[in-house]
Amino acid sequence: MSARLTIRSRSAMAINRPTWTCVRASFHASRYASPPIRRTTSVFQAITLTTRPFSSSSSSNNNNNNNNNNSKTRHQTTSQKTTNNPSPNQNRRRNLVLLATSATLLTSYLLLHLTLLHNPSLLSPSPLSPTTFSPFTITSLTPISPSSFLLTLTPKPPAPPLLLPFAPTPPHPHLPPLHHAWHHGLWSVEIKQPQLQVARSYTPLPPLSDADLASGTLRFLIRRVDGGEVSTYLSTLPVSATIELRGPHLGFDVAARLGGEDSVVFLAGGTGVAVAMQVVRALGRLPVGERPRVEVLWASRARGDCEGGMRLGG
Incomplete structure (x- = not known):
């Protein structure tokens, strides 16, 4: 690079003043030189920068999430279009x-x-069996004498089927075994005392009507005994209380053992008259020409237990 320097002088303006020389430098750049820098503009300019931590992994994750969201949105849009x-x-x-x-x-x-x-019994299988106890409800408790009372029990009706509103009404689950027991002749059930966990056998009285037989109603003649666990417990229960029965336990088949006899005499004592009444009912169901003559002799220890009795021997 070459340059040419030109110096110009100016004469003094006064005799006693020093001479000032103004030098003006002029650079003539060649064609390969850079243009001169203008002094009126600043070379450096301050710029304020704000920085923050930057992670390449988070950026890639954000990009992946954005891509996934975009793909899900496209998939949902495609699914909606397909569904619509x-x-x-x-x-x-x-x-x-x-x-x-x-x-x-x-x-x-x-x-x-x-x-x-x-087979409507499939709706309610029979819970009454000789090995398990079944609940019955007390519908009445009628005193007969100072020490005896008549206890009436009724099984709870079965619940209607909820899932089969148009299904036939199921029979009571206790009826099949009870009907079988009544057709057999002599039978009994056990009544449980829950506090002491003991049970005693009691013989039901014959039903008064077909309605009692159809509903499974059972009646018992019970004499309260001093110190008796079950009889005393039953005498204190209110109406609508629940007690548990187990059975039926089939007993003597009197009709099958009758043979050709035409007369039967039965001796009963106290509440044992219930067994005698079962014998009368079983023999009374025989054909007319095969029914024997039945006599029942009933005795009791207490005068009050013999309702309508009369004193013998004066």
């Missing part, structure tokens, strides 16, 4: 599934309904 505008094959398949499901449910219900009509 199902194809004919999808409509046909859905109709076939609904038709097959409806036909299966209807067929199953009809088969179950026909099965229950043929």
Whole structure:
């Protein structure tokens, strides 16, 4: 780079003053030189920068999340379009599934309904058995004498089936074993005392009507004994209380053992008259030409237990 320097001088303006020389330098750059820097503009300029921590992993995660969200949005949009505008094959398949499901449910219900009509006891299996106790409700407790009372029990009716509103009404679960016991002849049940966990056998009296037989109502003649665990417990129970029974326990089949005899004499003492009444009922159900003559002799220790009795020997 070459330059040419030109110096110009100016004469003094006064005799006694010093001479000032102004030098003006002029650079003539060649064609390869950079243009001169203008002194009126600053070379450096202050710029304020604000920095923050930057993680390449978080940035990539954000980008991935954004991409996933965008893909989910596109998938949802595609699914909504597919749902809103199902194809004919999808409509046909859905109709076939609904038709097959409806036909299966209807067929199953009809088969179950026909099965229950043929055997309605399937709705309520019998809980009364010789090995387990079943609940009964006291419907009446009538005193007969100072020491005896008549106890009436009724089984609770079965609950209607909730899932089968049009199913036939099931029979009472206690009725099949009770009907079998009444047809047998002599039978008894056990009544439990829950506090002491003891049970005593009692013989039911014959039903007064067909309604009592159909509802499973049982009646007992019970004499309260001093120190008796079960009889004393039963005499203190109120009406609507629940007691537990186990049975039936089948006893002597008097009709099968009758043979060709035409007369039967039964001796009963106290509450044992219930057994005698069962014998009379069992023999009274025989055909007219086969019924024997039955005589029952009933005695009791206490005069008050013999209602309507009369004094003998003066």
